[in-house]
Amino acid sequence: MKLLALSCNFRCTQLSVLERLSFSRERLEALYNGTALDVFSECAVVSTCNRIEIYAAGNELSEGIAAKILSENSGVPAEAILKQSEFFSDAEAVAHLFNVAAGLDSRMVGEAEIFGQVKQAYETAFAHGKTGVVLNRVFQKSFQAAKWARTHTGIASGQISVGNVAVELAGRIFGEMERCAVLVVGTGDAGRKTAQAFVSRGAGNVLVASRNFERARALAAEIGAGAVELDSVAGRAIHADIVVGCASVSEPLLSEKTLREILRSRSGNPLFLIDLGMPRNFPSGVTSDELWIYGLEDLASIANENLAAREREAAVCREEFSCRAERVFARFER
Amino acid sequence: MNEIFENRIWFACAGAIFGASCVLGLIAAKRTRGNATVRGIRFSELLLSVAGWLFLTFALGQRVSATGHLPFSNIFEIFQSLGWCALFSTVLLRAVWGLCVPVFAATGTAAVLCVLSFVNVKTWDLPSAFSESSIAGTPWIELHVGFATVGYACFSAAAMIWWLFLLQNSALRRRYTHRFFAKLPDLAALERIGRRLCSAGLVFFGFGIGGGVVALSGNSHLGSRLAVYKILVSALIFCGFALVLFLRRKNKISALKFSRAGLAIFISAIVLLGGIACLREAPPPSPGNDVPAQTEEAQ
Numbered sequence: 001m002k003l004l005a006l007s008c009n010f011r012c013t014q015l016s017v018l019e020r021l022s023f024s025r026e027r028l029e030a031l032y033n034g035t036a037l038d039v040f041s042e043c044a045v046v047s048t049c050n051r052i053e054i055y056a057a058g059n060e061l062s063e064g065i066a067a068k069i070l071s072e073n074s075g076v077p078a079e080a081i082l083k084q085s086e087f088f089s090d091a092e093a094v095a096h097l098f099n100v101a102a103g104l105d106s107r108m109v110g111e112a113e114i115f116g117q118v119k120q121a122y123e124t125a126f127a128h129g130k131t132g133v134v135l136n137r138v139f140q141k142s143f144q145a146a147k148w149a150r151t152h153t154g155i156a157s158g159q160i161s162v163g164n165v166a167v168e169l170a171g172r173i174f175g176e177m178e179r180c181a182v183l184v185v186g187t188g189d190a191g192r193k194t195a196q197a198f199v200s201r202g203a204g205n206v207l208v209a210s211r212n213f214e215r216a217r218a219l220a221a222e223i224g225a226g227a228v229e230l231d232s233v234a235g236r237a238i239h240a241d242i243v244v245g246c247a248s249v250s251e252p253l254l255s256e257k258t259l260r261e262i263l264r265s266r267s268g269n270p271l272f273l274i275d276l277g278m279p280r281n282f283p284s285g286v287t288s289d290e291l292w293i294y295g296l297e298d299l300a301s302i303a304n305e306n307l308a309a310r311e312r313e314a315a316v317c318r319e320e321f322s323c324r325a326e327r328v329f330a331r332f333e334r
Numbered sequence: 335m336n337e338i339f340e341n342r343i344w345f346a347c348a349g350a351i352f353g354a355s356c357v358l359g360l361i362a363a364k365r366t367r368g369n370a371t372v373r374g375i376r377f378s379e380l381l382l383s384v385a386g387w388l389f390l391t392f393a394l395g396q397r398v399s400a401t402g403h404l405p406f407s408n409i410f411e412i413f414q415s416l417g418w419c420a421l422f423s424t425v426l427l428r429a430v431w432g433l434c435v436p437v438f439a440a441t442g443t444a445a446v447l448c449v450l451s452f453v454n455v456k457t458w459d460l461p462s463a464f465s466e467s468s469i470a471g472t473p474w475i476e477l478h479v480g481f482a483t484v485g486y487a488c489f490s491a492a493a494m495i496w497w498l499f500l501l502q503n504s505a506l507r508r509r510y511t512h513r514f515f516a517k518l519p520d521l522a523a524l525e526r527i528g529r530r531l532c533s534a535g536l537v538f539f540g541f542g543i544g545g546g547v548v549a550l551s552g553n554s555h556l557g558s559r560l561a562v563y564k565i566l567v568s569a570l571i572f573c574g575f576a577l578v579l580f581l582r583r584k585n586k587i588s589a590l591k592f593s594r595a596g597l598a599i600f601i602s603a604i605v606l607l608g609g610i611a612c613l614r615e616a617p618p619p620s621p622g623n624d625v626p627a628q629t630e631e632a633q
Contacts, residue, residue, distance in 0.1 A: 157513055158511070168516065169506070172502065172506060172515070172518075172520050172521065173521050174521075175519075175523045267585050268588060270521065289589070289590040290588055290589070294509075298509055302509065302511045305511060306511070
């Protein structure tokens with residue numbers, strides 16, 4: 001019994017090709033209900049925004065057959081698919097699936113979403129009767145491997161996006177996010193992601209401010225926040241616990257004098273300023289026991305440290321998975 | 335009185351167990367990999383802290399049955415009781431305010447107090463000079479010592495909280511992001527609970543001072559050197575905590591300064607407790623003095 005994994009992923013496949021290869025729910029249903037996959041004894045397709053993979057088990061296997069199936073469904077020539085894909089066989093295919101399920105092969109190492117996606121893909125294939133003894137066992141073992149990685153290593157610890165790092169720091173200062181008032185100035189990519197991170201962590205009151213009030217309103221509506229005018233930032237900052245500055249400005253949003261006045265008006269409550277702007281949105285000359293200022297370089301440094309730590313853990317996991325994969329595949333060869 | 339000094343072995347065992355538990359807790363806090371191993375270490379840490387607390391409870395119980403008094407008769411006993419309270423307070427803080435104080439902080443505090451109590455133990459572990467001291471049949475001395483000790487227990491729990499606040503504050507200022515710091519309670523919770531513990535400590539301590547003044551005046555010992563020292567020290571400690579708490583409530587000082595001041599006052603209070611023992615060791619008064627040193631209470 002042989003095992004095969006053909007992987008078209010964000011590392012080796014162009015985005016445009018990946019988009020064409022991607023399976024919608026309807027196309028996946030049609031593929032499973034059709035006869036194209038009958039060439040394999042067992043088969044499962046994993047399709048996410050970052051990868052399209054075919055896992056197959058049988059006696060007559062080749063990456064060419066798998067590429068042909070993808071080509072027939074997407075219109076991308078099989079040769080192009082083969083050039084932009086990774087191919088694994090037998091124990092390596094098992095190890096690859098372990099790595100994918102545990103998030104080791106993801107853009108953000110250790111992310112958890114892929115686990116659910118792999119599980120969903122397996123359940124779909126199982127429901128259509130496309131899996132058998134081999135793939136059932138391999139996928140179950142991959143779920144165990146992913147859980148092991150999350151509980152026994154630091155693969156998922158530490159935030160690796162700037163927005164989530166900011167939220168984690170805010171948690172160390174304020175504790176419960178429900179009681180926090182957050183003011184986000186700027187509606188660019190950084191502001192959007194940070195605002196979303198705070199909203200997703202349950203921040204009680206999130207306001208968005210922008211030079212363009214319509215954009216602020218649009219972002220606020222998208223993430224479930226409120227919108228305010230840019231002029232009101234200084235007044236709002238008195239009552240906000242966290243102010244995120246990610247606007248393109250030539251001068252700081254708050255002058256040193258204004259910031260000192262704001263601190264005096266806050267009755268000793270801490271104020272957390274997150275400066276994601278370039279040039280800086282907040283002055284650097286104000287110090288206070290109740291003032292916390294973290295800039296983009298601080299957050300990026302923390303995110304990079306956490307990512308490096310995850311990469312170190314990922315290396316440990318890969319080694320472990322390689323051994324596990326050997327053991328799992330060895331049982332099929334007996 | 336020999337049996338009192340024999341049960342010091344139990345106290346020493348408890349202190350050693352607390353020390354071991356604290357070390358395990360610090361090791362577990364530092365590890366980032368191998369969560370199964372960390373769970374094992376944490377379990378051992380918890381087991382040791384419970385074992386140490388049981389040892390200490392047993393030792394204090396032995397002491398009570400031997401002396402017939404609550405274990406607040408001398409500085410040795412008070413430090414041991416404070417160590418007991420440090421462990422107990424972590425359970426209380428979690429149950430009442432949902433504050434997860436790391437176990438190693440409590441066991442470390444208890445271990446330090448145990449070591450302190452054994453320093454100069456000859457001076458500190460003297461039997462109480464008062465076999466009974468009452469006014470109209472009520473045990474004012476033990477009430478005083480009981481309230482004062484509970485007050486000190488609140489202050490020692492607050493000191494632990496303030497220490498954690500300074501740790502977390504420093505880590506955030508220096509951009510330390512090790513998982514250990516992410517697991518510490520947040521600054522807002524630490525500040526809030528530190529204030530509450532300080533307030534509670536002031537209430538109990540205040541009652542303790544009041545009871546002490548009544549007891550001493552009832553025994554006509556107010557003018558003695560030890561009495562003056564104790565009243566002065568107690569008043570200083572009380573006023574110190576009251577002042578910093580008042581300033582913090584009025585936002586005249588920051589949470590950081592409040593924690594630093596509170597911790598400094600607590601450490602001073604512990605050091606000043608030693609002065610009481612030194613005064614008790616002072617040579618007996620010359621003949622003709624109507625207030626012999628032995629009749630003054632031992633704390």
